[in-house]
Amino acid sequence: MKSYDAIIVGGGHNGLVCAAYLAKAGRKVLVLEKRHVVGGAAVSEEIFPGFTYSVCSYVVSLLRPWIIRDLNLVEHGYQTIPLECSFSPYPDGRSLCRWSDADETRREISRFSTRDAEIYGTYGATMARLAAFAKPIIDSPAPNPASLKPRELFEMLKLGKNLRDLPADLLEQELGLMTMSAVDFLDAWFESDQLKAPMACSGIIGTFQGVRSPGTAYVLLHHYMGEIDGAFRSWGFARGGTGGVSNAIASSAQSFGAEIRTSAGVEQMIVERGKCRGVVLQDGEEIRASTVVSGLDPRLTFMRLVGEEYLPTEFVSELKRFRFRGSSGKVNLALDRIPEFACRPGDSAHLRGDIAIAPSIEYLERAYDEAKYGKFSRRPYINVVIPSLVDSTLAPPGKHIMSCFVQYAPYDLEGGADKWPEQREAFGDTVIDTLEEYIPDIREIILHRQVLTPWDLEQEFGLTEGNIFHGELSLEQLAFLRPVSGWAQYKTPIHSLWMCGSGTHPGGGIMGAPGALAASAMLESGAL
Amino acid sequence: MPLPSPFHPRTADLCTSLAWKTWAGYFAVEHYGTCHEREYYAIRHAAAMIDVTPLYKIDLRGPDAARLLARVTVRDITKLAVGRCTYLCWCDDDGMLLDDGTVTRLSDEHFRLTAAEPYFHWFETHAAGMEVELRDTSAELASLAVQGPRSREVVAAALAPEFHAELRSLPFFGAMPARIRDFDCVVTRTGYTGDLGYELWCANESALGLWDAVDIAGYAHGLLPAGLSALDVARVEAGFILAGVDYSSARDAAIPSQKNTPFEIGLGWTVELERDAFIGQRALIERKGDPAARRTVGLVLDWTELEHLYEAEGLPPELPSTAWRGGVPVYSKTGRVRQVGRATSGVWSPTLKQNLALGLVEKASAKLGTQLEMEVLVEYQRKRVSATVSKRPFFDPARKRSTPQNGSLV
Numbered sequence: 001m002k003s004y005d006a007i008i009v010g011g012g013h014n015g016l017v018c019a020a021y022l023a024k025a026g027r028k029v030l031v032l033e034k035r036h037v038v039g040g041a042a043v044s045e046e047i048f049p050g051f052t053y054s055v056c057s058y059v060v061s062l063l064r065p066w067i068i069r070d071l072n073l074v075e076h077g078y079q080t081i082p083l084e085c086s087f088s089p090y091p092d093g094r095s096l097c098r099w100s101d102a103d104e105t106r107r108e109i110s111r112f113s114t115r116d117a118e119i120y121g122t123y124g125a126t127m128a129r130l131a132a133f134a135k136p137i138i139d140s141p142a143p144n145p146a147s148l149k150p151r152e153l154f155e156m157l158k159l160g161k162n163l164r165d166l167p168a169d170l171l172e173q174e175l176g177l178m179t180m181s182a183v184d185f186l187d188a189w190f191e192s193d194q195l196k197a198p199m200a201c202s203g204i205i206g207t208f209q210g211v212r213s214p215g216t217a218y219v220l221l222h223h224y225m226g227e228i229d230g231a232f233r234s235w236g237f238a239r240g241g242t243g244g245v246s247n248a249i250a251s252s253a254q255s256f257g258a259e260i261r262t263s264a265g266v267e268q269m270i271v272e273r274g275k276c277r278g279v280v281l282q283d284g285e286e287i288r289a290s291t292v293v294s295g296l297d298p299r300l301t302f303m304r305l306v307g308e309e310y311l312p313t314e315f316v317s318e319l320k321r322f323r324f325r326g327s328s329g330k331v332n333l334a335l336d337r338i339p340e341f342a343c344r345p346g347d348s349a350h351l352r353g354d355i356a357i358a359p360s361i362e363y364l365e366r367a368y369d370e371a372k373y374g375k376f377s378r379r380p381y382i383n384v385v386i387p388s389l390v391d392s393t394l395a396p397p398g399k400h401i402m403s404c405f406v407q408y409a410p411y412d413l414e415g416g417a418d419k420w421p422e423q424r425e426a427f428g429d430t431v432i433d434t435l436e437e438y439i440p441d442i443r444e445i446i447l448h449r450q451v452l453t454p455w456d457l458e459q460e461f462g463l464t465e466g467n468i469f470h471g472e473l474s475l476e477q478l479a480f481l482r483p484v485s486g487w488a489q490y491k492t493p494i495h496s497l498w499m500c501g502s503g504t505h506p507g508g509g510i511m512g513a514p515g516a517l518a519a520s521a522m523l524e525s526g527a528l
Numbered sequence: 529m530p531l532p533s534p535f536h537p538r539t540a541d542l543c544t545s546l547a548w549k550t551w552a553g554y555f556a557v558e559h560y561g562t563c564h565e566r567e568y569y570a571i572r573h574a575a576a577m578i579d580v581t582p583l584y585k586i587d588l589r590g591p592d593a594a595r596l597l598a599r600v601t602v603r604d605i606t607k608l609a610v611g612r613c614t615y616l617c618w619c620d621d622d623g624m625l626l627d628d629g630t631v632t633r634l635s636d637e638h639f640r641l642t643a644a645e646p647y648f649h650w651f652e653t654h655a656a657g658m659e660v661e662l663r664d665t666s667a668e669l670a671s672l673a674v675q676g677p678r679s680r681e682v683v684a685a686a687l688a689p690e691f692h693a694e695l696r697s698l699p700f701f702g703a704m705p706a707r708i709r710d711f712d713c714v715v716t717r718t719g720y721t722g723d724l725g726y727e728l729w730c731a732n733e734s735a736l737g738l739w740d741a742v743d744i745a746g747y748a749h750g751l752l753p754a755g756l757s758a759l760d761v762a763r764v765e766a767g768f769i770l771a772g773v774d775y776s777s778a779r780d781a782a783i784p785s786q787k788n789t790p791f792e793i794g795l796g797w798t799v800e801l802e803r804d805a806f807i808g809q810r811a812l813i814e815r816k817g818d819p820a821a822r823r824t825v826g827l828v829l830d831w832t833e834l835e836h837l838y839e840a841e842g843l844p845p846e847l848p849s850t851a852w853r854g855g856v857p858v859y860s861k862t863g864r865v866r867q868v869g870r871a872t873s874g875v876w877s878p879t880l881k882q883n884l885a886l887g888l889v890e891k892a893s894a895k896l897g898t899q900l901e902m903e904v905l906v907e908y909q910r911k912r913v914s915a916t917v918s919k920r921p922f923f924d925p926a927r928k929r930s931t932p933q934n935g936s937l938v
Contacts, residue, residue, distance in 0.1 A: 081569040239573055
């Protein structure tokens with residue numbers, strides 16, 4: 001029987017990154033993916049003939065440039081194209097588009113507030129300076145605050161020093177970010193609702209919190225950490241859809257000798273005397289390895305594949321408190337032509353970025369209120385992109401795909417999560433109804449519609465409770481607390497079982513850092 | 529006053545930035561919109577159309593046309609098949625590089641040469657006694673580059689239907705005559721971006737028809753007009769040298785050290801020494817193994833080091849947003865640190881996430897993998913950052929050379 005140094009459970013982008021690094025270091029690696037394609041939530045699929053959807057995750061931002069270089073991803077087909085702008089239509093016929101060009105953006109914002117227009121650049125510069133201080137955090141493993149090892153202490157000191165080195169004006173902003181709500185933080189800077197509403201959205205994406213919930217301000221910073229060439233427009237499309245990223249990483253991993261098997265779902269981890277020895281596949285096949293690495297989220301990894309009985313009590317109870325609470329859904333559309341926005345008709349550059357349906361703070365807060373009580377928002381926040389405008393490989397000439405990220409769609413629907421299948425199309429209708437208020441002809445041009453609820457995300461993509469980040473990205477679930485305090489360094493209480501998914505530091509998004517940092521932690525520890 | 533190119537009525541309408549520069553006496557667009565990035569991404573992601581009319585062009589016709597080209601340039605053009613292009617350069621009697629360009633064999637006795645600088649009379653002078661007619665077609669022919677991964681579909685859709693199949697199977701460095709609407713043109717699978725791409729050549733009178741046909745065909749494929757700033761980013765990624773930037777022509781050299789042999793400039797592979805006499809042959813045979821020679825190299829700069837240099841000043845790393853040109857000293861890294869050459873152009877590659885440069889260094893420092901250092905200016909202070917001698921092209925997608933087997937669109 002074939003034996004491996006490491007089995008990676010889950011062929012999502014982090015699992016693949018981890019596999020590539022381990023294989024590059026000369027280890028014999030096998031990646032096992034349940035679905036028929038690799039990529040996990042970073043996947044492109046031709047759901048409707050001729051139209052390739054980025055089914056789940058739809059933009060890339062944080063994929064670490066050093067990973068791109070280390071793994072020769074460009075040679076394996078990785079290419080991104082930055083989003084042009086952020087466009088926000090309003091129901092009163094006005095609209096705002098924020099561009100990479102500062103003067104153009106200033107003119108746009110002036111239509112709502114000349115005061116905001118004047119200070120907008122300073123805001124961006126301040127956030128960028130703050131992000132520079134935070135960046136080392138996502139590029140290195142989380143230190144263990146309880147450890148007395150010199151290296152860990154040094155890392156903690158470095159973080160502390162980073163904070164101490166902040167000039168007084170930045171320190172004040174930093175404290176605000178750590179404690180305030182996105183809206184409160186933005187209120188201190190801006191006066192116009194039309195500007196603040198779309199900006200506040202980046203504080204809530206993927207969390208079950210409202211724009212007025214404390215702690216959401218911190219996530220605003222993540223927006224400024226995105227790195228496509230240090231440019232302001234830090235978000236981009238991957239060529240061929242987000243699956244293009246996964247395919248490039250998979251191809252890189254294979255070039256280093258890693259083996260990848262699809263349609264090979266893992267049923268359980270083989271744990272013998274506290275040690276993980278391999279896995280059992282859903283079809284009963286047993287594969288042994290000296291190390292097993294899970295790219296799945298912590299709940300799935302430990303509660304489903306390992307089993308509570310093998311785990312320390314404290315670990316289990318902390319894990320049970322780790323919050324998932326998926327709050328978003330996805331609607332993918334195939335369109336017969338370019339959609340026309342009533343407030344800014346025609347096909348122009350404003351459609352080539354992301355489009356935020358977030359007309360006011362109140363709108364967003366109402367959307368959250370409904371979700372709190374187990375309903376999907378009647379008028380949700382929608383983040384729309386039309387990637388086929390810049391990547392014509394995705395749809396037939398002249399036709400387009402439109403990806404809609406929709407929040408809030410609470411996993412715990414009134415009456416239980418399993419009510420979702422019967423609510424799915426109603427949820428899809430709500431999204432189209434909302435879009436129709438801005439794109440009057442949307443119904444006429446839809447050729448196909450795919451609706452994914454949090455329940456679908458859990459069933460099909462193994463995202464517990466439909467959380468797109470493998471666990472909420474809130475302060476108390478980050479860094480040395482992710483996923484469980486004391487176990488934030490990719491190791492687990494089971495010997496020879498490691499974690500490398502988004503549920504570990506530094507978290508979700510197509511970043512690749514958890515996979516890469518996990519691989520180097522394993523190699524450094526001499527575990528394999 | 530620079531002249532308008534035959535595409536000017538279209539480019540002038542589209543160039544909302546009013547960012548013009550001059551190129552060989554013509555108005556040329558630097559970037560159409562507020563910045564060049566969109567145009568760059570069109571080259572790498574979709575397709576871009578670039579007005580390259582300012583290239584110098586010479587048409588050579590007659591039984592001795594091949595012999596003349598073989599005599600003046602470093603290539604044995606007599607071996608070039610009809611319907612093929614080649615890249616080459618030409619030298620002076622001392623084997624010193626004058627210019628580089630392409631030659632296309634349009635028929636047995638009809639060739640077209642492109643050049644960065646005017647060399648019509650240089651070729652004419654050497655045609656004495658040969659049966660060949662030279663014509664400077666620089667001001668008669670419009671040329672439009674269509675470059676990018678979708679350029680095959682765009683060009684195919686622009687051509688009359690009977691040419692689609694041939695276009696789809698046109699190999700890298702292939703050439704074919706074709707028709708668009710009611711006028712003739714020539715399509716070559718050439719370009720300056722290091723990507724899949726074509727160049728379309730037609731008479732000036734048909735220029736607007738050509739532009740419109742490509743523009744309309746490209747709409748569904750995300751085609752954009754691109755200016756020279758975007759092209760410059762792509763050409764550094766492709767590792768292509770630029771006359772007057774990365775090397776100076778022997779004709780313009782003020783002192784001997786400003787002259788270079790083709791071997792030094794990375795064009796050694798174009799030189800065919802063992803054949804009938806050609807200009808510079810003797811000198812080139814002697815200089816081929818010259819140990820004192822220099823070499824053009826690709827440099828990949830260490831990004832982490834650069835970040836640290838800026839970090840020490842409390843700053844995020846800064847980069848010029850466009851490709852840079854100029855002379856920057858390059859130093860040895862091991863042993864006694866001394867200057868071993870210069871970097872002549874460079875760019876932060878948005879596709880590779882790498883900081884790239886092209887340079888000319890001593891032969892001993894030119895081996896792949898050699899660690900050198902390049903000067904950088906950080907907050908007004910001269911610093912040095914590690915640079916690794918790397919293979920060119922830096923970016924080399926398979927689609928550049930590949931041709932679909934079954935005529936399908938890939």
